[in-house]
Amino acid sequence: MKRSHKSAYLLILPYLLFLSVFMLYPVLFSVWLTFHDWNIISPDIPFVGLENYQRLIGDELFFKSLWNTLRFILVNIPIQITLALLLAVALNQPIKGRGFFRGAYFLPVVTSGVVISFLWAWMLSTDDGIINELLGFFGIAPVPWLTSETWAIPSLAWVAAWKNLGYYVVIFLAGLQGIPKNLYEAARIDGAGSLQQFFRITLPMLNPAMLLVVILSTINGFQLFTEPFIMTGGGPANSSLSVVMYIYKNAFQNLDMGYAATIGLVLAFMILAASLIQKKFLERDTYY
């Protein structure tokens, strides 16, 4: 080892230590766990081979939670992307109080998800929530937002979109600011209207940001936990039970660490696959 190499290794040592203790070890341990049966407390962890995987294949509730999570993603991402894009474009204009609005939209991102979930659970309550109260003025009958199998997932998707909006606005804003001004100037000279400019210049030029946002929100969507945990408890009738919540239930309610780790590993591969597919289909070259 050359001397210069040695000091370089020394410099990255703290990070490597951190990485191995808090990332590598847990990941390897949980892979190992999928072949074992462990209830957290007991010192003996018997080897069970592929039993956990076999159980997963026949587990209706796992597939239900997966379906719930996919439904959540399908509702959440379009709302999130449309709103974030619109807001980013608006906040990119030289409007008054721009700094304030940028800050205000980011506030929910840094607020605790638990607090937000409690707040929205209260606002979405069927019988004394402010949302139904407002709808009542327009003659709309109370909607069981969190207590019906139809509405629970869309409601959670909305709350999650509201919370994360600011984060994606920032990504889009950064993307918007990277678009060369001369493209718009040229378009204007050629007589393009603002809608045309948006669809022909802004949207295509935002492709890398869009890709990032879609992948990040898909990953986030797969990890859905806080909102259903606090707002619906996974109900009614497991209609809002997400995969991560199912992992939690198996791990900390049923003490089935091995099975929970198995679902976790399968979920990780699903996220990886979804990200790769999205990358393949969404990524186009952006020319400057």
Add this chain to the structure above:
Amino acid sequence: MKKLGWILVSVLLLVAQTSCSSAGDSGKVELTYWPAAHPVEVKFAKDVVKEWNRKHPDIQVKVEPLPASRSTEEVLLTSIAGGTTPDLTSNINPGALSQFVEAGGMYAIDKIDGAMKTISERTPKDTVESFKSKDGHLYQIPWKGNPVMVIYNKKHFKEAGLDPENPDIGTYSKFLKAADKLTRDKNGDGKTDVWAMNPNVEQTWWQRFFDFYPWYLAAKEGETLLKGNQAAFDNPEAVETIRFFKKVFDEGYAPKSTFKENLLAKGKVSMTITGPFALADLEKQAPDTEFGVVPVPVPDDMEGNQVITYGDPKNIGIFKSTEHPKETWEFAKFLISKKNDLKFLKETQQIPFRKDLEKDEEARSFFEENPLLRRFAEQAPYTRATDDSPKLTEAMEALSLEYQKSAVLGKKSPEKAIKDAEKKVNEILKRQ
């Protein structure tokens, strides 16, 4: 390479220092105690610990309310996984304890010198026996019981033309008839303003201890849900219990939503199914409202029988992770001393498992002043806990789900719900 060695040594020292900081330095023992996060219980715990710490400078206790979550059991499990268990907690649900015991997480109380003597002097023998685990050991110090009953608003009863002092609502049909009168649209806008009752609509497993389970126990005269390691609740009584709650929701006697406020205190419901722990909060939130207490109703053909209900017992557990079992027991002994039991009764309005309570002058005069609590105390001997099974949570979760599908969502007949629940519970129990 020498430098690298030094860095490693300093990192190790740092780690060693942080991990040793809890051990204390001057031979002083430090214990951590987790009471339930209920405000009155936290206050009680803090008061008791303050006195203890003053008297025992060598054994200092630190109070940390149990962190809030969907259930205490989840918190305890998470803390066991994270190695952050306290020395003792006073919110052990006997139904969930065997999970910990089976996994070797609890300290056997009967192995502590003199502990059994103290416990059996304080608590009736049957109660102590009922809390013993299958291996014959006692892993929990019996602490308190909260018989589940129905608290009602006397003014609402009067308005609805029911007798507020001795309401005749002891059977299913009488109860439902009263519920129909109590559910009211006061301003004529077509929406209900006051509901008769508010059973929880969520599928959270322990919520069934406050609707399905006490009703079932009353109808089966105290028979619990499992027999041996088998579900034993596919019977007409269980079906009728679900049918009762299905009717409550179908007829709109109860709201199908969750609320973050105390509806009984706010006058939005007329009855609520709960234990004596609700009294302190009602007194605080609605000091001018008069409440009454009645036992849970029974099927029509059982009228007049002694009602048996869920006892919602909570006990004190010492964790195996403690480094000071003796000192922890000493503190637990102080916690369950007669003086502190009386203090607990008065401050939290909950009933300690103490046999001489009725005979005690101080307690008797307290009950005279608090007739509602006395009703609960009278019910206390006629209670049951849950079945002792390491799979209880999972089994209750399955039952709870079927209950919700039938009673709340109306997607299944009560017969089918009970049949499916029994099948699922048996599958769960069969899995190792």
